[in-house]
Amino acid sequence: MTMKPLCALLLGLGLSCANAQAGSRYTINDLSFLTPGDRFVRWEGINEAGDLVGQGGAGVLTYIGGTLAADASYGGVEQATIGNNGTVLFNAPEPMAASYVYKAYTIKNGVTTQLPLTSPDGLNYVTAINNAGVTVGGAADGVHCGESGSCDGTHRAAIFGAGAPTVLGTLPGHAESMATAINNRGAIVGWSGNSAWGGASFIYQNGTMRNLNVGTESTVPVAINDAGQIAGTYWRGVEGYGSWVMRNGAVEYFGLDHEHTSVVDLNNAGQLIGNSGAIPSERAWIREGGQLTMLDELLHDDGWSVLQVYALNDKGQIVAQVRRPDGQQVFAVLTPDEPPVLLPVPEPGSYAMLAAGLGVMAVWRRRRATA
DSSP: OOOOHHHHHHHHTTOOOGGGGTTOOEEEEEOGGGSTTOTTOEEEEEOTTOOEEEEETTEEEEEETTEEEEETTOOSOEEEEEOTTSOEEEEEEEEETTEEEEEEEEEETTEEEEOOOSSTTOEEEEEEEOTTOOEEEEEESOOEEOTTSOEEOOOEEEEEOSSSOEEEEOSTTOSEEEEEEEOTTOOEEEEEESSSSOBEEEEEETTEEEEOOOOSSSBEEEEEOTTOOEEEEEEOGGGOEEEEEEETTEEEEEOOTTSOEEEEEEOTTOOEEEEESOTTSOEEEEEETTEEEEGGGGBSSTTOEEEEEEEEOTTOOEEEEEEOTTSOEEEEEEEESSOOOOOOOOOHHHHHHHHHHHHHHHHHHHHHHHO
């Protein structure tokens, strides 16, 4: 995408031109026509072409190039996403003991394949894919079941390819980890800790895993864009989840008072989307230029409400659950009047400087803590 001259100048100076687009409004594209009568449908992912992935009563759903398809072999899936090459990722439950475990699958050219395991008795979980088709998530060598019958594995962050997964390990002192996102430059982010989900946030690049030193407990990065910006959530106690975004090694925390504020996605324009509140008062937002705005305020159509958001692409399109004027809840794609301006992508040397900057920030924080 070609930048507008003024925006390109501002971005080159490290400033934001998002405010110039803050008035962008959205057209609602109701998706219920694709699956009439299906009360279980949930669209979860969108790529740059506007292709969709989700699930419903018919199993895993894809809408690619205007064609709807379903794989009825799998239901109750998690973390369904679709890459710009049309590859679909999802995690499907498999019964075990009194519970179930998840294993990772891909759909390429209409063929569903399970991703490779680190051992015959292992588990895997997939979370993200980049334009080169590099897929990340986590892998466990085995499964353990508790007295209650619930089963799980000790996952470690992993890259999935044609052969066995490449396990990335954990941060020092931690037992498990999970890669949660990868950008088109191969930088991977995720969490490392000793609990079921969340801990310290890390970045993995050039064969090295580094602590992002976000500085709070139970942090989970959810996205990294090609400019190196990282977004994630953290636990705020009684106020629920808050959100953070890291730019050039500096962390900014944000959230609404007295209600959880969970960032969901980040695109290459630096836009963030997320959810706040709880049923029945849930609501969704977009944040750009440092300003958080409820999506209800940006709709062309009256009487609609945006309840939850699930995914965001670089054209600014958002997959969301909405409430129609007749009260029915459906899924929709929200399309902005104008696509956002993409951020400039740093040169490889700039990424090295960013990695070095993270190390400097870590030392500074440790010194400050002991001062």
